[in-house]
Amino acid sequence: MAEDERWPGHAVLQVPVRPLDEHVRAGYLRHDPSLLGRGPDFVHAHVTVLGPFDEVPDLASVANLAASCAPFEARCEQVELFENGTIHTPAWPRARFEALTRAAQRTFPEVVPYRGQFGVSPHVTLEALAPGVDVASVAEGLGDVLPASYRVAQLDLVWYEQGNTHLVARFPFGC
Numbered sequence: 537m538a539e540d541e542r543w544p545g546h547a548v549l550q551v552p553v554r555p556l557d558e559h560v561r562a563g564y565l566r567h568d569p570s571l572l573g574r575g576p577d578f579v580h581a582h583v584t585v586l587g588p589f590d591e592v593p594d595l596a597s598v599a600n601l602a603a604s605c606a607p608f609e610a611r612c613e614q615v616e617l618f619e620n621g622t623i624h625t626p627a628w629p630r631a632r633f634e635a636l637t638r639a640a641q642r643t644f645p646e647v648v649p650y651r652g653q654f655g656v657s658p659h660v661t662l663e664a665l666a667p668g669v670d671v672a673s674v675a676e677g678l679g680d681v682l683p684a685s686y687r688v689a690q691l692d693l694v695w696y697e698q699g700n701t702h703l704v705a706r707f708p709f710g711c
Contacts, residue, residue, distance in 0.1 A: 545697025547704065548587030549598065549640055551633075552579035552692050553660050555684035556612065556625070559677065563663050570698040578694075578703050583610075583627045583658050585691060586640035586647055592704055593644060598693055601643045602707035607689035608632050612660055613682060615675040621665035623674045625682065626658065632688070633658030 560581035564572050573580055610632070612625040627633050637649065637656050649656050663674050675682070693704040 544590075545695060545700065546588035546590060547592050547693060547695050548582075548589070549585040549593075549601075550582035550587070550692050550694055551585060551610075551627075551636070551688050552690070553581040553583060553610075553612065553627075553684070553686055554579055555681060555686055556581035556660055556662070556678075559681065560660070560662065567664070568698075571696060571701050573694070574700075574702045577706070578701075579692065581660050582692065582694075583633055583660055584649075585633075585636050586644060586649060588651065588696075589644070589647055592693070592695065593647075595693070595705060597643055598691065598705070599707050601640060602691045603710040605636060605639065605691075605709040607687060607709045609685065610688045611683055611685045615662065615671050615678065615682070616659075617665070617671050618654075618657075620654075622661055623663040623665065623669070623671055624659040624661050625684075627660060628658075630658055636688075 557579050561572070564580055611628050613628065615623060615625055617623055634656060641647070663669055689709050691707045693707065695702055695704050
């Protein structure tokens with residue numbers, strides 16, 4: 537791809553899901569290593585809260601949003617398939633993640649989740665359908681990782697761009 541044809545990138549507010557990170561990182565390595573995150577604190581497995589942002593949003597606004605949120609316990613239990621071929625695991629409790637997205641939308645009303653292409657369905661993307669890759673093979677590859685429990689206690693602001701994917705900032709939740 538020529539330099540002038542490069543995807544310009546975007547920012548995303550997301551919740552890191554550390555128990556699934558090794559598997560999701562391996563998928564990036566197989567499918568598009570140019571999108572691997574930089575730095576030791578980068579977590580590839582995530583639940584998207586709001587995005588894409590064409591530019592990095594106001595950091596003080598993100599900090600205020602995170603400070604207004606209470607931490608909660610979450611889990612991922614099974615592997616499922618969206619109609620578009622995305623293999624994922626739903627994030628529970630769904631209502632808590634949806635409330636987090638609504639709060640982010642109130643803070644950033646100009647940002648439409650997924651540019652309106654998809655509804656809000658809290659999940660962790662695991663893979664995409666491909667020859668030899670289906671729900672059963674992904675579930676088998678996860679082994680005993682699922683069910684996975686984790687604490688939602690921060691928002692990560694991440695910039696995704698080929699060769700420049702990185703954590704912009706991490707924002708702890710208030711109490």
